[in-house]
Amino acid sequence: MPTDLVAALDIGGTKIAGALVDGQGRILLRVQRPTPAREDGDTVMRAVEEVIGELTAGEPWGEVRAVGIGSAGPVDASAGTVSPVNVPGWRGYPLVERVRAAAGGRPVELVGDGVAMTAAEHWQGAARGHDNALCMVVSTGVGGGLILNGALHPGPTGNAGHIGHISVDLDGDPCPCGARGCVERIASGPNIARRALEAGWLPGPDGDTSAAAVALAARAGDPVAIASFERAAQALAAGIAATATLVEIDIAVIGGGVAMAGDVLFAPLRRALRDYATLSFVSRLTVTPALMGTDAGLVGAAAAALRAYPDATVGRLRPAVNR
Amino acid sequence: MPTDLVAALDIGGTKIAGALVDGQGRILLRVQRPTPAREDGDTVMRAVEEVIGELTAGEPWGEVRAVGIGSAGPVDASAGTVSPVNVPGWRGYPLVERVRAAAGGRPVELVGDGVAMTAAEHWQGAARGHDNALCMVVSTGVGGGLILNGALHPGPTGNAGHIGHISVDLDGDPCPCGARGCVERIASGPNIARRALEAGWLPGPDGDTSAAAVALAARAGDPVAIASFERAAQALAAGIAATATLVEIDIAVIGGGVAMAGDVLFAPLRRALRDYATLSFVSRLTVTPALMGTDAGLVGAAAAALRAYPDATVGRLRPAVNR
Structure with missing residues (x-):
């Protein structure tokens, strides 16, 4: 019988997932709706409320003590609002207040989706047992989160670990964020494909x-495809090395669609890391694929809620100390 | 009468300074020796022991409960060793053990000099009252340290905040550290001067x-001198923005000789920061000059010792909570 039950929401531009998750990270009930991302804000919120409605319908809901949300960013955990790039109807949208109302007044913890994925990998995945870790998603965008001193580091607004938008090429191509040469501008899936096509890949x-x-072409030996992945790997290595040099992480965990390329990404990434992670205290830094797959968002949102609202009697199950 | 006394050592390639510092950060006694940096390791250690000997000679020594060391890096706080670039006789040198012996077995806390400066600025200087801050020294090199969640973040080895060796130009000039395009390679004093001379400054x-x-030439309107400071400012801005994007700092404090250039550095730095710190959660980031001057190393080493070895009866004076 679960003693430590929370609800979790994973909100992205494509789908809204919800779950009841116990203190061991097991998903007891799972619900999903498409995100009506092009509709107005209240319509999007109704989809969230439908998900919460299904979670509240069953008997276990009575034991739920908090709700964790991992949302596409930017989020503002200090204000309780979200402004996901791919959901234009939500700009400074008071998601925490609305979810709290739909969840019968239970406390709500909001973090960015990169932070949620990180909480999941630290609790149950590839960063388990590591006190200082960077976890990343390399996909349509590049996001991430940090574990520092054994605990999740969401930062005051829940956005810490935003490695996709650090500049590793200060004179480089303009990034949609407004800066230049961001990691995402070089290493995201669409940019890997764009660069290959521009260089003549067919x-x-x-x-x-x-x-x-x-990635398939690179695996088959196409030099243009290989070069595009190598450039992405170089940018990721510079960003990961920068993070390690700044906060002393000892592992970088990489998930998301681009990480599915396997050695096509990881082999040049490990080589490039030796070029950029040069100081003695970062020389033992390793990179490894993520383990949590598509459940990372839900499990991580649950971990964030358990961490933010520990129950005195079951505090030993908190993710930050359950290693 | 001081109730919370520690000894502090500030060890660099030029001088070895020592002090007794009380719980309010006041320096009660100060000692200094030149660093015999070109001598063998034991000769350098004898200079440190002479400094400690003068600190132990007086009556207040009996109340000293710990020793803090801020050392030129790299340091390894987990091993208790130091390998300062400018002191070739010390490579993996067991400084903590030696200082503990010279200090009558008192506990010793070791941090890098950038971390020490940060502890000082947070306790008494420009970062006071900020829960998330980056403090930097821009001088012959570029170093730094971090305050996260209201407390010093030295990292497991005492080197966190090493902003001088994050790459902001992944294809840029080789840096002596082995990487390319590091902040220090673009923004340190010697590199500002080199670039100006190469571009024709007389x-x-x-x-x-x-x-x-x-800096004087830039202030008088010399365009080549201005351009060299602007390039340094751009690299510093990219590095500071990266740090803010990764760990959500809200202030960057800059000390060291190059910061003495004042508006010649800070005006283009504030402009460039708007180009690189673009995400909503870093848009309120500010930069400001350091306040602690040459005492930062000693005061910060004392702060690190007070933080690491809080006395139960006087714990309220700990720097991390004394804000």
């Missing part, structure tokens, strides 16, 4: 021009 | 080719 007969198709 | 009749001389 997609196969299926016409697939995704980063996954570039 | 020193004045006194032949001074230091960054301070370039």
Whole structure:
């Protein structure tokens, strides 16, 4: 019988997932809706409320003590608002207040989706047992989060670990964020594909021009495809090395679609890391694939809620100390 | 009468300073020796022991409960060793053990000099009252340290905040550390001067080719000198923005000789920061000059010792909570 139950929401531009998660990170009930991302803010919120409604319908809801939200960013945990880039109807939207109302007044913890994924990898995945870790998602965008001194470091607004938008090429290409040469501008899936196409890579007969198709071509030895992944790896290495040099992490965990390329990404990444992580105290830094898959958002939102609202009698189950 | 006395050592390539510091950060006794940096390791240690000997000679020594060391890096706080670049006789040198012996077995806390300066600025200086801050020294090198969640973040080895060796130009000039395009390689005093000279700046009749001389020329309107400071400011801005994006700092404090250039550095730095710190959660980031001057190393080493070895009866004076 679960003693430490929380509700979790994973809110992105494509889907809204909800779950009841116990103190061991087991998902007891799972609900999902498409995100009506092009509709007005209240319509998007109704989809969230429908998800919460299904979670509250069953008997276990009575034991839920808090709700954790991992949301596409930017978020502002201090204000309780979200402004996801891919959900234009939500700008400074008071998500925490609305979710609290829909969840019968239970306390709500909001973090960015990169922070949620990090909480999950630290609790149950590839960063387990590491007191200082960077976890990343390399996909359509590049996000991340930090474990410092054995605990999640969401930062005051829940956005810490935003490695996709640090500049590793200060004179580089303009990034949609307004800066130049950001890690995401070089290493995201769409940028890996764009760079390969610009350099003359020809997609196969299926016409697939995704980063996954570039990865297949690289695995088959296409030098242009290999070079595009190598450039992405170089940018990721510079960003990971910068993070390690700043906060002394000893492991970087990488998930997301681009990480599915396996050695096509990880082999040049490990080589490039030796070029950028040069100081003695970062020389033992390792990179490794994420383990939590698509559940990371829900499990991590649950971990954040358990961490923020520990129950005195079951505090030993808190993710930050349950290693 | 001081109730919370510690000894502090500030060890650099030029001088070894020591002090007795009370719980309010007041320096009660100060001692200094030149660093015999070109001698063997034991000769350097004898200079440290002479400094400690003068501190132990007086009556207040009996009340000293711990020793804090801020040392030129790299340091390894977990091993208790130091390997300062400018003191070749010390490589993996067991400084903590030796100081403990010279200090009558008192506990010793070791941090890098950038971390020490940060502890001082947070306790008594420009970062006071800020829960999340980056403090930097821009001088012959570029160093720094971090305050996170209201407390010093030295990292496991005492080196966190090493902003001088994060790459902001991944294809840039080789840095002596082995990487490319590091902040220090672009923004340190010697690199500001080198770039100005390479671009045709002519020193004045006194032949001074230091960054301070370039700053004077910039203040007088010399466009080459101005451009060299602007490039340094751009690299510092990219590094500071990266730090804020990763760990959510709200203030960057800058000390060291190059910061003495005043508006010649700070005006282009504040402009460039708007170009690189673009995400909503870092848009309120400010930069400000350091306040602690040359005492920062000693006061910060004392702060680190007070933090690491709080006395139960006087714990309220700990720097991390004395804000």
